[in-house]
Amino acid sequence: MIKVSEYxxxxxxxxxxxxxxxRFTVGIIEPGEYTFGTQTLEIMEIIYGEMDVVHPDxxxxxxxxxxxxxxxxxxxxxxxxxxxxxxxCLYQ
Amino acid sequence: MIKVSEYxxxxxxxxxxxxxxxRFTVGIIEPGEYTFGTQTLEIMEIIYGEMDVVHPDxxxxxxxxxxxxxxxxxxxxxxxxxxxxxxxCLYQ
Numbered sequence: 001m002i003k004v005s006e007y008x009x010x011x012x013x014x015x016x017x018x019x020x021x022x023r024f025t026v027g028i029i030e031p032g033e034y035t036f037g038t039q040t041l042e043i044m045e046i047i048y049g050e051m052d053v054v055h056p057d058x059x060x061x062x063x064x065x066x067x068x069x070x071x072x073x074x075x076x077x078x079x080x081x082x083x084x085x086x087x088x089c090l091y092q
Numbered sequence: 093m094i095k096v097s098e099y100x101x102x103x104x105x106x107x108x109x110x111x112x113x114x115r116f117t118v119g120i121i122e123p124g125e126y127t128f129g130t131q132t133l134e135i136m137e138i139i140y141g142e143m144d145v146v147h148p149d150x151x152x153x154x155x156x157x158x159x160x161x162x163x164x165x166x167x168x169x170x171x172x173x174x175x176x177x178x179x180x181c182l183y184q
Binding site for chain 2: 049
């Protein structure tokens with residue numbers, strides 16, 4: 001079943017499923033700044049648009065369509081979106 | 093606003109938004125066979141997984157992550173998914 005989730009008053013929405021045992025979500029983030037906590041290692045790939053990220057170690061980076069980054073488990077990272085940005089997230 | 097849509101009894105779900113005037117959806121298709129009608133030229137990109145497609149002209153093709161195809165407006169195409177498949181669709 002495809003699971004629909006909403007966060008931050010609906011400014012972030014995602015669809016979740018599994019493919020060959022790999023849990024994943026695909027989602028859209030509205031313009032704004034959002035801090036997410038991880039429960040697993042997360043591999044985030046930018047599907048459409050771009051985002052700035054503050055990594056758990058304080059490092060800032062920008063990512064655009066086709067680029068990806070990892071976030072360790074049990075940490076927090078912040079996404080800053082100037083325009084709507086679409087992502088794919090794999091939970092490891 | 094991020095628009096959540098469901099089709100085929102929830103076996104296809106999508107999130108819709110606009111980026112710089114470009115309408116798009118990102119969605120997940122559960123295993124099965126589905127025929128979609130187009131109202132505009134659609135550019136479909138496979139985000140995760142793979143799908144078989146029967147194009148409006150009857151041509152069959154398979155597409156996997158990173159590949160894309162176009163479907164003309166006012167036509168129908170059929171998606172055959174053996175596993176959940178995630179797509180990005182741009183409406184032109």
